[in-house]
Amino acid sequence: MSLYYVQKLLYQLNRDPHVRKRYDSELDELLTEYDLTAEEIQAIKALDLGLLYVIGVNGQILMHFSALHGIAWPDYIEALRQGLKKYGPVREGVYAETGYQGIAAHDEALRARRAATSQGKT
Amino acid sequence: MALVFAGLCGHGPGFTGRAELADPEPRDALYAGFERLRLALEDAKPDALVVVAAEHFANFFMDNMPAFAIGMADSYEGPIEDPDWLKIEPTSVPGNKDLSRRIVSAVMQDVDVAYAEEWKFDHGIAVPLHFLTPRYDLPVVPANINCQGPPLPPLHRCWAFGEALRRVIDAVPERIALLGTGGISHWPATPDSGKINEAWDREFLERVLNHRRDELLAYTDEDVYRDAGQGGFEMRTYVAVAGATQGAEGELWFYEPIPVFAVGATIAAMNLG
Numbered sequence: 327m328s329l330y331y332v333q334k335l336l337y338q339l340n341r342d343p344h345v346r347k348r349y350d351s352e353l354d355e356l357l358t359e360y361d362l363t364a365e366e367i368q369a370i371k372a373l374d375l376g377l378l379y380v381i382g383v384n385g386q387i388l389m390h391f392s393a394l395h396g397i398a399w400p401d402y403i404e405a406l407r408q409g410l411k412k413y414g415p416v417r418e419g420v421y422a423e424t425g426y427q428g429i430a431a432h433d434e435a436l437r438a439r440r441a442a443t444s445q446g447k448t
Numbered sequence: 449m450a451l452v453f454a455g456l457c458g459h460g461p462g463f464t465g466r467a468e469l470a471d472p473e474p475r476d477a478l479y480a481g482f483e484r485l486r487l488a489l490e491d492a493k494p495d496a497l498v499v500v501a502a503e504h505f506a507n508f509f510m511d512n513m514p515a516f517a518i519g520m521a522d523s524y525e526g527p528i529e530d531p532d533w534l535k536i537e538p539t540s541v542p543g544n545k546d547l548s549r550r551i552v553s554a555v556m557q558d559v560d561v562a563y564a565e566e567w568k569f570d571h572g573i574a575v576p577l578h579f580l581t582p583r584y585d586l587p588v589v590p591a592n593i594n595c596q597g598p599p600l601p602p603l604h605r606c607w608a609f610g611e612a613l614r615r616v617i618d619a620v621p622e623r624i625a626l627l628g629t630g631g632i633s634h635w636p637a638t639p640d641s642g643k644i645n646e647a648w649d650r651e652f653l654e655r656v657l658n659h660r661r662d663e664l665l666a667y668t669d670e671d672v673y674r675d676a677g678q679g680g681f682e683m684r685t686y687v688a689v690a691g692a693t694q695g696a697e698g699e700l701w702f703y704e705p706i707p708v709f710a711v712g713a714t715i716a717a718m719n720l721g
């Protein structure tokens with residue numbers, strides 16, 4: 327387990343154009359500079375956001391990493407869901423699954439409440 | 449000279465980046481709230497804006513994580529996020545190194561604050577500036593509270609940080625505006641993104657806007673994590689602003705859960721009289 331170094335690499339990648347250049351042109355060499363397991367290297371190289379999430383990468387780091395690759399928001403969230411399904415619960419870090427109805431159902435409930443409130447006013 | 453403005457707002461990257469996915473009614477109401485806050489800020493004619501933020505690993509990491517940090521440069525770059533994703537173009541924002549230095553030196557009398565002569569903004573500051581200083585013509589002094597990588601500074605220290613900021617703001621000759629920015633309850637960047645604990649948010653905002661110090665400092669990280677998610681740790685920025693504005697009357701201008709923005713979007717201001 328070397329979550330710290332996975333996060334360190336992604337943190338530097340997200341903020342530093344120089345690291346970004348090396349990520350594009352000499353990824354293998356870049357990866358040797360961090361203390362990573364084979365699974366972590368695999369997750370980074372395959373852009374497996376679900377596995378990175380399960381390994382415990384902070385979502386704020388992972389979200390920026392995902393944005394760097396032009397991945398749309400709903401696809402990013404779906405990749406994390408698939409990761410949990412495939413690899414099991416988050417192993418380390420700050421995340422627990424808490425259960426959520428999802429944005430569509432939530433939006434619907436809020437719209438219904440707004441409609442009820444405005445009806446009450448008239 | 450004085451504190452001439454104090455506001456609170458969220459900074460969700462979705463506010464700009466995912467605008468088209470949001471329910472238009474609450475989204476446009478949020479934008480109107482930001483516009484009102486922008487006009488209030490301009491009316492106050494500030495010389496500089498101190499932003500108490502909760503950055504997300506754009507500058508500070510677990511190799512050397514400051515509990516509190518203040519930027520000390522004449523300009524700042526950002527945002528670091530992909531412009532197609534955040535829909536904010538990277539730019540240079542003016543700072544005021546001399547003012548920063550005076551603020552840092554004074555705050556250090558009470559709180560051991562780190563300073564940074566280099567600082568890249570992320571959405572945590574870039575999104576509020578996009579709405580509030582869209583021409584990037586007001587010098588910014590960024591201040592950060594570690595809200596992301598535990599162990600986090602305890603709330604009583606965040607309150608003390610706010611008090612220390614206020615003391616120096618009152619002492620410098622410039623007219624200073626203060627902005628606290630954080631999500632309240634939220635589970636950002638996770639599969640539970642969109643979940644919002646509205647009751648918790650409203651109770652917390654009551655305590656902030658009425659400066660109910662003891663009730664604010666009574667929250668534990670365990671409570672916050674359970675009820676408001678890991679994103680709720682950003683409450684620290686609001687606690688600092690409450691500490692800086694004691695005696696002022698707070699007013700909630702806008703609060704509405706907007707799930708695709710991952711937060712109960714919040715706009716509030718302190719009436720400084």
Ligand SMILES: [Fe+2]
Nearest residue numbers: 502572631682
């Ligand atoms: Fe945030």
